Amino acid sequence: MNSLKILGQEKVGNFEFTGIEGGFGEGKKSMLVKDIAEIHKRSSKVINQAINMNIKRFRAGVDILDLKASNFEAVT
Structure with a gap:
């Protein structure tokens, strides 16, 4: 599981x-x-519309993350 740290x-x-x-x-x-x-x-x-119209320009996991579709947990 990947973790995200919320810094405030x-x-x-x-x-x-x-x-x-x-x-x-x-x-x-x-x-x-x-x-x-x-x-x-x-x-x-x-x-989000601009991202979706240009999605081919982004590399998944390198340039952009979909937190809803990925396995992330927030760490504070």
């Missing part, structure tokens, strides 16, 4: 988002679609 709220520049570590490997950071949508002032639905 992190701030980078003017942006605040949920810090997540793991999924792509130990110490590797990740971002939620929700946070990407907020940064780009779009809805999560629009971001």
Whole structure:
């Protein structure tokens, strides 16, 4: 089972988002679609549509993770 570590709220520049570590490997950071949508002032639905329209550009497990379809557990 892969584990994700929830780091809490992190701030980078003017942006605040949920810090997540793991999924792509130990110490590797990740971002939620929700946070990407907020940064780009779009809805999560629009971001997911863009991802799905360009899914061939992403390598599963390398560039993008589907937490609903994968075997992950959250570690705090």
